[in-house]
Amino acid sequence: MKKKDKDFSDKIFYWILKILGYGTMVLLAALVVVLLKVSFPIFEKFGLKFFILNDWNPVTRVFGALPFIYGTVVTSLLAIVIAVPVSIGIALFVTEIANSKIKKILSFLVEMLAAIPSVVYGLWGLFVLVPWLRNSVEPFLGKYLGFIPLFYGAPYGVGVLAAGIILAIMIVPTVSSICREIFYSVPNLFREGALALGATHWEMMKLAVVKSSVSGIFGASILGLGRALGETMAVTMVIGNRPQISPSLFSPAQTLASLIANEYNEASNSSHLAALTAMGLVLLMVSLAVNTFAKIIQKRFQMRTGVGK
Amino acid sequence: MKSLSSALSFNDYRRKLINYMMIGLIVLGAFVALAPLFSIFYYVIERGYHNLSWTFFTSLPAPIGESGGGMGNALLGSLKIIGMATLLGVPWGIATGVYLSEYSYGKSSKTLRFVIDLLMGVPSIVIGIFIFTVVVRPMGGFSAYAGAVALAIIMCPIIARSTEEMLKTVPIHYREAGLALGIQRWKVILFILVRGKWGAIMTGVVLGVARISGETAPLLFTSLNNQYWSGSLKDPTSSLPVQIYTYSISPYEEWQMQAWTGALVLIIFVFLINLVIRSFFSNMRDSRD
Numbered sequence: 001m002k003k004k005d006k007d008f009s010d011k012i013f014y015w016i017l018k019i020l021g022y023g024t025m026v027l028l029a030a031l032v033v034v035l036l037k038v039s040f041p042i043f044e045k046f047g048l049k050f051f052i053l054n055d056w057n058p059v060t061r062v063f064g065a066l067p068f069i070y071g072t073v074v075t076s077l078l079a080i081v082i083a084v085p086v087s088i089g090i091a092l093f094v095t096e097i098a099n100s101k102i103k104k105i106l107s108f109l110v111e112m113l114a115a116i117p118s119v120v121y122g123l124w125g126l127f128v129l130v131p132w133l134r135n136s137v138e139p140f141l142g143k144y145l146g147f148i149p150l151f152y153g154a155p156y157g158v159g160v161l162a163a164g165i166i167l168a169i170m171i172v173p174t175v176s177s178i179c180r181e182i183f184y185s186v187p188n189l190f191r192e193g194a195l196a197l198g199a200t201h202w203e204m205m206k207l208a209v210v211k212s213s214v215s216g217i218f219g220a221s222i223l224g225l226g227r228a229l230g231e232t233m234a235v236t237m238v239i240g241n242r243p244q245i246s247p248s249l250f251s252p253a254q255t256l257a258s259l260i261a262n263e264y265n266e267a268s269n270s271s272h273l274a275a276l277t278a279m280g281l282v283l284l285m286v287s288l289a290v291n292t293f294a295k296i297i298q299k300r301f302q303m304r305t306g307v308g309k
Numbered sequence: 310m311k312s313l314s315s316a317l318s319f320n321d322y323r324r325k326l327i328n329y330m331m332i333g334l335i336v337l338g339a340f341v342a343l344a345p346l347f348s349i350f351y352y353v354i355e356r357g358y359h360n361l362s363w364t365f366f367t368s369l370p371a372p373i374g375e376s377g378g379g380m381g382n383a384l385l386g387s388l389k390i391i392g393m394a395t396l397l398g399v400p401w402g403i404a405t406g407v408y409l410s411e412y413s414y415g416k417s418s419k420t421l422r423f424v425i426d427l428l429m430g431v432p433s434i435v436i437g438i439f440i441f442t443v444v445v446r447p448m449g450g451f452s453a454y455a456g457a458v459a460l461a462i463i464m465c466p467i468i469a470r471s472t473e474e475m476l477k478t479v480p481i482h483y484r485e486a487g488l489a490l491g492i493q494r495w496k497v498i499l500f501i502l503v504r505g506k507w508g509a510i511m512t513g514v515v516l517g518v519a520r521i522s523g524e525t526a527p528l529l530f531t532s533l534n535n536q537y538w539s540g541s542l543k544d545p546t547s548s549l550p551v552q553i554y555t556y557s558i559s560p561y562e563e564w565q566m567q568a569w570t571g572a573l574v575l576i577i578f579v580f581l582i583n584l585v586i587r588s589f590f591s592n593m594r595d596s597r598d
Binding site (some may be wrong): 007009010013014016017018020022023024025028031032034036038049062085086087089090092093097106109110111112116117118119120121122123124126127148162167169172176200201202205206227228229230231232233237241257260261264265276277280283287290291292295299300 | 325575
């Protein structure tokens, strides 16, 4: 298209769109700047100690982010550990095993899973998942695997395990749909080659499909991680909201997002508010970094498959 | 020779067994992953339908200890907030999408697209904090306006990207033909490209609306909550997701049951939108492409 902006109305239209379009960029910059400005007193007072201090006391104005960073990382990693194998399974089932009818139904159901609001997941988690964990799963694990620190302690129901499972359910749609796209992009030649060499159906999936998509699956997991880190409502409702660092999956914990959701409205003084905003800033920066990283991996994967074709 | 062939066949059996086991495991895993979906459906319907009546949609919440009552104020509040968010977020999103698809190219377009993707990944609670700082505090209080702005920010990048994708599918010669006829470029864009893809763009818009209608975290510190009908848009306003949250973590059983009913209404709303859009979109794809 040639640019010929002789007409005035064309120019106005162009500038309106440009301003609105670049408004998104201004918005993202404003997000970072505003959060940085509000939370600055906290970083001024505590410096980098803010990140390693294991203490949270709004009354004495001591604010350390460590237990919350710990809770966020552990619940998100647990979610990834559960969700990624399941998502690969779903994607393999859809692309390599199911016929077109089952494929449609399954894809539809997974998308429905993505459409359920977070607060409904939380409600279900609080009244269905947590009692089930408390009464059946956690006593069972504690009885037979209690010697491992991971499964040590009283079964509360609410805690890291419940939050990890809820997060896993919530990120399965994201991760599995990306995996599905990646598996579709594997050339059929790979599959035919593997089968022609005498591979079984499973060996074909393993060697031709999954192994050639490892970096893409990694990118999908990172994107899932990004979603899990910032998820608020469902986690707030099932994690028990107690800032502590314990190796046990059964113990209650607290994440950055759930801390903000719980305390922001009741912040007792300005430094409490600043500390909570600093948590938000950490969350924002981590999500930006994770998403950038996922994008880079995706790009490299696209380039590689582009060369392969 | 004999031993070799038997060894081979043993290996074959082993491989076949692993094959069936792994395929079985994959199928099982897929069904286990969907179990929560059915469980959620079951419980939301089983616990939610008791209180589902006309009064649920029209009346205020009952005081603690009394049964009955509804979420009329929360439903109305949600409608107000979502409506205003749509008014703000949709034109902004569509404009950004049109700009990305029609006017921007090269490095700057890549950067802008990247920023929009990043914006989509920002945790919604962070947007809540941001709006609290730049809207709620200067305005002097929680309001429906603040909630709407927060939701609009969440909505805009979703709509921008879907609009861009849709416009990208229009072949270049539509634009060339329009320009060759001497039509101004903005008219070509609005009346040929956008109008031609209007249905698809609206699909993205409605999916964006469905997406924000369940958002809770950004509303907690922006529109807050209200046990009564909020008089004006400048008052704290109750919304369905926040009300579900407040009730579900309350210690009162009546309130918890109300939360289930609220969840049922919310899920029906979100799923109806998804189903309608889906059938509409698949019809359109069949007839057009």
